[in-house]
Amino acid sequence: MNKNKWDGFQLYIQLKNKKQISTDKLFSLLENIEKEGSISKAASDMKISYRYAWGLIKDTEELLGIKLLDKKVGGSEGGGATLTKEGREMLNHYQAIRDSVDIQLTALIQNKVEEVGKGQEVEGGDSLKYLLMASSMEPIDTGLLDVLEKEYFMKMGTLVRHIAVGSGKALQIGRSGDVDIVFVHSPDEEKDFMTQGFGGYRRDIMANRYYLVGPESDPAGLRHIKVDAGIQVFFRQISLTDSFFISRGDNSGTHKKELELWHEAGIPTEERNTIVGGRIASNMECLDIAFEKSGYTLVDSTSYKLSEHNDSLRVYAGNKDELDSKLDNIFSAIAVRRHSQDLGKYREAIEFIDWMCGFDGRRIIEGYPNKEGLEPYFHLID
Structure with missing residues (x-):
């Protein structure tokens, strides 16, 4: 995990009419306009369309009642553009807020990793068994992963805790050796992860479309x-x-x-x-x-x-x-080979993965969310 910067959050402006504006997109656009002096160049740098970029600026100006840009006429896409005084002040405030949140969130995540890394004491003085997992969002958003982790702890006495990220970020964290398991759905990257020696054991768990x-x-x-x-x-x-x-x-x-x-x-x-x-x-x-x-x-x-x-x-x-079959979406769990290999942890990671593929894990997955009128969110891999 990148110890100096955690980029896994997003800020929004919530307006009275309930409409949200993603400040990350808005202020990234403003930063690029300030640098390039052009909406079209800024949009190109961000790989978004000019229409979307200009629409985001106009929507924000209308909803907040301030002018963000001075736009110079000229050229097929409207010529150059510079930030107004109000636009520059908003950008400065945003950067200060984001830096503050960055610092606090980095500390929070690092403390969580260190806390889990030390283990927790249980009755009798024994150290609680634990595993740390970096997971794609879908198993977490549905609540399925919480159910699997709770059931495993009740049955096996091992605590599994997760960090919620996309598959690319999860594999990146796995490469750094900061987690024991990655739970992802990116087959080509998973193969590279295994070939490069970062993963030692991999099994397909479940799928959707x-x-x-x-x-x-x-x-x-x-x-x-x-x-x-x-x-x-x-x-x-x-x-x-x-x-x-x-x-x-x-x-x-x-x-x-x-x-x-x-x-x-x-x-x-x-x-x-x-x-x-x-x-x-x-x-x-x-x-x-x-x-x-x-x-x-x-x-x-x-x-x-x-x-x-x-x-x-x-x-x-x-x-x-x-x-x-190109639209099959398969989720796999991989036991990570840490840089300083802890064979005990590695075996425990394999045990958890095998448990998810066994009777108890499959029973939970194929039945979840167990609500009348709702189909299971994921299906099992045969």
Whole structure:
């Protein structure tokens, strides 16, 4: 884990009308405009469209009642731009707030790692067995991982605690040797992780599906494409119609799958009308933006079902009755080889992974959330 900087949080401005503005995206844009003197160059640096960048500025100015930019006319995309006095003051305040939160959150995370690293005393003076895991968001957002960890502690007496991050970040933490297990869904990166010797034991645990979702208005006309045409055809159509695609953009498992599908569709980066969800995006945030901007996005089926937009955003590809295995989303657990190998911890990590694949773990996964009218969030790997 990077001991000096923890970048796993995001700040929002919550307005009286309940609308949220992601300050990370807004102020990253303002910083880039200050540096480049141009909205179009700043948007290009951030890999977002000019339309989205200008819309974010205008929405913020309207909602907060202040002017952020002085825009100079000229050129096909509006010429140059500079921050107003108010815009610069807002940027300075934001940077101070973020630095303060960075410092406090870094200390909090580091204390948690050190606390777990020391173990905890239990009755009789014995040290409590513990494991630390870096996990992708989906098993945590659903509450499934909490249930698995609690059941394992009750049955086996070993405490498993998790840090919530995307798959890319989880594997990065695993490489640093700060966790015992990573729980991720990024197959190519997982193979590299194993080949490079960072992982010593890996098993597939469960799966759901990737969904390509978008608005009912369907600006790309995806509803006219046969479901068995292949997911690449859907991505090509999004590009051909210059429709918005909302990307995780955070090196997560979902982001890696997006990039894979764009590549297989033969669409270069410059031909994708992409809006990046944020510094640390989530599937829920991408669904929010897809709803607001009438765009398309790739999310896992569980996040879609849990989203407040599952009635207003339609699934165009990925339903379980389709045969395209490219949209299978497999979650795997890997026991990490620490730099100074603790064989006891390594064995305990393997035991927990095997337990999840055994009778008790499978019973929990295939039944969760055990609520009438709800299908299980994940299915088992045969």
